[in-house]
Amino acid sequence: MKRHLLPISIGLLALALAVLLRIADPWPIEAARLTVFDSYQRLKPRDDPPLPVRIVDIGDASLERYGQWPWPRTLLSELVEKLLDNGAAAIAFSMIFPEPDRTSPARAIANWPNTPEVSSLAEAIAQLPDHDEVFADTLAAATVVLGFSATTSEGRSAPTYSGGMAFAGSDPTPYLPRLAGGLTSVPVIDEAAWGRGSLLLPADIDGTVRRAPLLLNLDGDILPSLSVEALRAAQMASTLVTRTADASGSQAFGETGGLTSVRVGEFAVPTTANGEMWLYFASAEDGQSIPAWRVLDAAAPDPELSPLVAGHIVLIGTSAAGLLDLHATPLDPAMPGVAIHAQAIEQMISGTFLERPDWAGGAEILLLVVIGLLLILIIPLFGVVAGAVVGAILALGSIYGSWLVFDRAGFLLDPVYPSIAVLLVYVMVSFLSYMRTERERGRVRSAFSRYLSPQLVERVADNPKQLRLGGESRELTLLFSDIRGFTSISERMTPEELTGFINSFLTPMTEIILERAGTIDKYMGDAIMAFWNAPLDDPSHAEHACRAALAMRDRLAELNAEWHRSAEAEGKAPTETRIGIGLNTGDCVVGNLGSDQRFDYSVLGDAVNLASRLEGQTKTYGVDIVVGESTRQQVASLAFVEIDLIRVKGRSAPARVFALIGDEALAESDRFGELERHNGLMLEAYRRQDWAEASASLARCRDLDDGLVLGVCQLYEERIESLKADPPGADWDGVYTAVSK
Secondary structure, eight states, rough: OGGGGGHHHHHHHHHHHHHHHHOOOHHHHHHHHHHHHHHHHHSSOOOOOOOOOEEEEEHHHHHHHSSSOOOOHHHHHHHHHHHHTTTTTTTEEEEEEOOOOOTTTHHHHHSOOOOHHHHHHHHHHHHHOHHHHHHHHHHTSSOEEEEEEEESTTTTTTTOSSSEEEESSSSSSGGGOSSSSSEEEOHHHTTTEEEEOOOOOOOTSBBOOOEESEEEEETTTEBBHHHHHHHHHHOOOOEEEEEEEETSSSSTTOOSSEEEEEEETTTTEOOOOOEEEEEOOOOOOTTSSSEEEHHHHHHHHOTTTHHTTTTOOOOEOOOOOGGGGEBBSSSOEEHHHHHHHHHHHHHHHHHHHHOOOTTHHHHHHHHHHHHHHHHHHHHHHHHHHHHHHHHHHHHHHHHHHHHHHHHHHOOOOOSHHHHHHHHHHHHHHHHHHHHHHHHHHHHHHHHHHHTTOHHHHHHHHHOOGGSSEEOOOOEEEEEEEEEETTTHHHHTOOOOHHHHHHHHHHHHHHHHHHHTTTTEEEEEEEEEEESSSSOOOOTTTTHHHHHHHHHHHHHHHHHHHHHHHHHHHHTTOOOOOOEEEEEEEEEEEEEEOOOOOOOEEEESHHHHHHHHHHHHHHHHHHHHHEEEHHHHHHOOOSSSEEEEEEEEETTTTOEEEEEEEEEEHHHTTTTHHHHHHHHHHHHHHTTTTTTTHHHHHHHHHHHHHHSEEESHHHHHHHHHHHHHSOOTTTTOOOOOEEEEE
16 A cells, blocks of 8 residues: 555545635636637527517618718617507617707707807707607606616616515525626617616627626626616516525535526516526527518518517617627627627527526535545556546546536536546546656657658657667668759859758758658758658558559659849849659668668668669659559559659569659549550550551550650660661660660
């Protein structure tokens, strides 16, 4: 047991840190928790049947039709009358009217020039009705709720609550969000309204609205939100009833007091301790929002409009971006405030709620302690792997459990912290063994990273016994690449320019090779040597090498365009850079090659020499990529054209070589099929010294070629003419002896 004291102590420390962090609950932890809750809503938004809530939207289309905001109050009066004529049960404005209507006749004429003509009209115009009074008369005859906003200055046109308030339990006022002051509509309009409701929609620190305060505290007076007051108005309920945690004489585990619910007429709404309701958003519903212009254009009553608003709570608000009433929510980054109030009313009516009761935090801390203690026992006794398995199961279990209670009961329980606790305990307990292992690996990396490839360094770090001379025999595909005319290019550059040019070339070419599972053997100035199928097995090594070669050719075309633009910008003559690539597949010795003092991971063998020679023959045949027969046999899908039988320096046996000119799309084209067929006919005729037929087939190849094998065609035209003039003799085998390149 003594040897387990250190990991157990570390585990207990990690658990204590996790619990303390949960109690502190800093914003990043809360943000992670809220992000998960947002994801749950996106996965399963509220899905209720159609509910009697409608929005009349003063959006951009209505503003275009009826003029810019603010509209004359007479127009708003007409809007209310049309809704009443079509049977609206209650109307709520998600807006305030804090200033007198400047379009009222008496106010409008005050801004006219003081001329005799205006003075003669003033007395007559003064007899016209004031727009605010017209609007107030309409409101007084209806069940209309107006909005008010919170202010940072105390007492400014403080709103009042016209209904009753009853408490089940203690007075909830101290728990409610406190307002410094309120801003209401002008008195003549405010006094005519049936009720008033707060428009406050506070956002979390990330700017997202997730909760709506149902009740607010203004200097000891309890004021309702717009959604609560609109629902009360629709029911003509006289009193709101609050319930606090102490109403039953006891509190559940973790509860700290405060509100638990608010009753609005027939509807009981669960709340947080400070009287907020977690908003459970539904997806946007077609037809819920009605453009204001449609209501204003409608008849009274209107056979199409009446079914949409009759018996409904109708909220009037705006979705126009210029009126600045857009809020981020879990489902919508720009939801109009009126839509959020409408969603809150729908939740109250449907009874579909999200809840995160006070006891949730205490229950989550208890779960942390149970999971942490379980891991602290398992890891020392059964090892790091067993601890990882159990920890993963517990973490996934907490996430699944959190989703399950959300899906079944609408509860918001935090899956983040149990997962963090699992990770902390696991990491801390396994920290010592990890550090010991990493120290050993670090020594190996430090000793060998200067001259071993990164892949090999990792293999050696995992198993230092591999650090010995020698190697293994295996089939590899080799690639050699070289820049054509590099000497002349370098003569035109300063050393600094040449360094930048080489780096800009080698970097993307290296990325292409590594992305396709290749291993860089070495750089030789402007040349690259790479191979496939070592140190890691790669069954498709030949294909990967061929695709890398094609990608290098295509990337060089892009680089040439970039260099061309750069040269023109600097007033220099642009140059075209070309590369030659040789590919060959064969058995090689691969391993740690060198001396006892210094060695590297490299390859040896005849296949390596042939790949190098093939790269040199790209200049002879005027193509970018020359491939050996063994590579061609393993790659059936790409576009190859046989170009010759050659005998290279250092090899007595001839080698059949091919030009790799394109991918599958080219290989499957009819034109390439014809080119490949006529090229084969040309080579057959050429090798049996039938110069006339060879020339005819070669001419057909020229017709079919798009420049990819133009150099090959030109080479054979010259050869045929030369051989016609000086026949090679009957014993000629058709093999071309390559000049050393």
